[in-house]
Amino acid sequence: MPEGLAATHDHPSHPALQHHFENMEQQREAGTLGMWVFLVTEIMFFGGMFLAYTLYRFEYPAAFVSASNHLDIKLGAINTAVLIVSSFTMATAVYSTQVGRQRTTIICLILTMILGATFLGIKGIEYHDKYNDHLIPGQLIPSRPFAPEVAKPGDTDPHKLHLIEGATVQNVQLFYWIYFAMTGMHALHMIIGLGIMTVILIMAWRGKFSPEYHAPVEISGLYWHFVDIIWIFLFPLLYLLGRHLEGHG
Amino acid sequence: MEEFEIPKQPGSNYLNAEYGLKSWLLTKDHKRIALLYLGAISFFFFIGSLYAMAIRLELLTPQGDLMQSSTYNKTFTQHGIIMVFFFLIPSIPATLGNFLIPMMIGAKDLAFPRINLLSWYIYMIGGVITIYALLAGGVDTGWTFYVPYSTTFSNSYVIATGLGIFINGFSSILTGLNFIVTIHTMRAPGMTWFRMPLFVWAHYATSLIMILGTPVVAITILLVALERLAHIGIFDPAAGGDPVLFQHLFWFYSHPAVYIMVLPAMGVVSELIANFSRKNIFGYKFVAFSSLAIAVLGFLVWGHHLFVASQSVYAGMIFSFLSFTVAIPSAIKVFNWTATLYKGSISYDTPMLYGLGFIGLFTIGGLTGMFLASLATDVHLSDTYFVVAHFHYIMVGGTLLAYLGGLHYWWPKISGRMYPEGWGRFSALIVFVGFNLTFSPQFLLGYMGMPRRYHTYPAELVSWQVLHVLSTAGASILGVGLMIPLVYLAWSLRYGRIAEANPWHLPGLEWQTASPPPTENFLTTPIVTHEAYEFAPPEHKEVVGKFERQQPAET
Ligand code: HEM
Ligand SMILES: [Cu+2]
Secondary structure, X not given: OOOOHHHXXXXXXXXXXXXXXXXXXXXXXXXXXXXXXXXXXXXXXXXXXHHHHHHHHHHOHHHHHHHHHHOOHHHHHHHHHHHHHHHHHHHHHHHHHHOOOHHHHHHHHHHHHHHHHHHHHHHHHHHHHHHHOOOOOOOOOOOOOOOOOEOOOXXXXXXXXXXXXXOOHHHHHHHHHHHHHHHHHHHHHHXXXXXXXXXXXXXXXXXXXXXXXXXXXXXXXXHHHHHHHHHHHHHHHHHHOOHHHOOOO | OOOOOOOOOOOOOOOOOOOOHHHXXXXXXXXXXXXXXXXXXXXXXXXXXXXXXXXXXXXOOOOOOXXXXXXXXXXXXXXXXXXXXXXXXXXXXHHHHHHHHHHHOOOOOOOOHHHHHHHHHHHHHHHHHHHHHHXXXXXXXXXXXOOOHHHHHOOOOHHHHHHHHHHHHHHHHHHHHHXXXXXXXXXXXXXXXXXXXXXXXXXXXXXXXXXXXXXXXXHHHHHHHHHHHXXXXXXXXXXXXXXXXXXXXXXXXXXXXXXXXXXXXHHHHHXXXXXXXXXXXXXXXXXXXXXXHHHHHHHHOHHHHOOXXXXXXXXXXXXXXXXXXXXXXXXXXXXHHHHHHOOOOOOOOHHHHHHHHHHHHHHHHHHHHHHHHOHHHHHHHOXXXXXXXXXXXXXXXXXXXXXXXXXXXXXXXXXXXXXXXHHHHHHHHHHHHHHHHHHHHHHHHHHHOOXXXXXXXXXXXXXXXXXXXXXXXXXXXXXHHHHHHHHHHHHHHHHXXXXXXXOOOOOOHHHXXXXXXXXXXXXOOOOOOXXXXXXXXXXXXXXXXXXXXXXXXXX
């Protein structure tokens, strides 16, 4: 960054320029850096949970494999695809704002939001399945404590918990605690993201953005991509690792 | 300095720009937000001090005659929580930092004024929830919230307090974020990185810790609260969890957090030492980079809190070694401050008295940290009053003194009034004496084996009681020493001498504008052409020590 960014006075003042900035360039620079710094904070926030995951995965590999195999890999994969596409539509929204195509921006933002909502919907279905199988850890829902039915050898009922050798129900519960903490926190970020997108959509609708002023779209885009990337890590860690050890049909 | 225009008679400054409660509660001016913080923080400091008084009174006698053990547990817990999370962590950054960083780099405001205000509201919400928890029945886990006691056995308001601290953490994150972005993007023309005052460097390093460490403790406390709520968890050994993981996560934040508390204080002291010696700081870049080094190394030493908590000996040795490396940048600072004093024309005004006090007390605090960071001695000293004395030497003797010094130093800028210098020096002396009398006996107590967090001790050990009595006496003196500034600073708001724009005759940018400053800080964006502590033209550098005080700027 050039020293003393504040020095350049050449742009005429834009209506979106806040009083304490010297010019739009400085304002955009500040906003973007602010979001990056925030995302670093977010990484540390999720980092605590990733650490716990890593630790217990090494401590209780069998239980983690058994619990992981009980997750619905199809829904998880669909959700992964949904988020990747939403990242694409988000990127397109940013690009079309930069080149001043307002209609494309609006369409892309709406698509992004629909995809985000789809993700949450599918996540809801998954959570409900876990609820049905009595897999909500502890007494998170007091009327429905953790009490999965463990399958006997040969039993292929997918609603029952299939434990491979060395796994205990108690440690499976630990997995589900981490699963709900991480995906729940991620879902919360998606919901906040949808809120941000609503604001951006309204602003785009009102024609606030132009090739000179598009920082808010860009900055919200950064946030959206970040939330997607968290999922890109969660999916293999929670759903995929240990699939090959599947002990049942 | 001539190139800076000093507004003659500002028609309005940030204090009289607008009137009414609303103009304060909705302000986006970093200077007003700093004052909002100042008020709130002082309130919490007052509450925290009440708890401290209760603790010292109880320890006056060997028996538990003032309170029961359960009450005592709550008292020291609440003292710790309020002082650490609601006073020390925000103290210097949120008040002095908020007020001064934009002014020191020649900006009109922080990069995100609205987020700045938001951070104050978040702080207040966290504070109100915590106060609610204290009134509803309190919390008794210690400020460290160790599991499984906090998740399973404690019968107190752990969730509510945890929620308060969780929320409060975000105010700290937002402050750090704001500072980082401001320092990167809002510097005035000519304000290069190496022309920034060291106060700004220190806050940059602090902000890094705030944004990297605070989210970790936030998620940790959230997990504790959820675990308590849902009776299952990551930290519960009964469910296959690991309680030591909690300690790792907690100290991963809380050791760096001690540097959140002390780095801004070091920034203040760098300003005080250079300016009141009227000399460029010795080894500017070393002092600047040592702040960053402390921030980085501070993240690598948390394991020294787990020497007696089942950590492997090898991990212990590594953490011990790394803890010793933190001493290097800290020592660089102390040596450079001392070298700056050498041949300086030192004036012993109140802020400088606090600054000098800081150097001595921080050194004692830091060196006793080395005792604790040595594996063998720590086994003996861990969880004794030695630890209590160690961190109070740094947190009170260091941070609180620097905070008071900074408050006096910038008081003319903040309030537009001078404080009474005689009273200032007098109370600085009282604080210094009271502080040492309070905490130096605690080193001995700890060394002799008095455990921390106990409200009774054996009556046969007369020497213990003598030391406790001395400590309580010191605390009373300290209390008086802290009351005096409260009174005269409030008095000065109305009756103090009107301050000039630059009452200390200093080169810093914050002094090149009116006292109190206008809302936009500077009438025109300043153009910076000199280094932070340039008291003499470069060709006169060799006689810098004898360089006369600059003449007061015309008004
Ligand atoms: C610079 C500012 C510092 C501050 C504000 C500070 C603060 C603290 C605090 C609050 C505790 C007590 C934690 C508790 O409640 O158990 C503590 C303990 C400790 N400190 Fe420091 N400290 C500082 C510097 C250092 C340094 C430089 C070292 C050594 C390199 C050090 C080594 C230790 C150790 C080993 C303990 C643990 C003692 C025990 O519980 O056995 N500290 N410090
Ligand atoms: Cu430490």
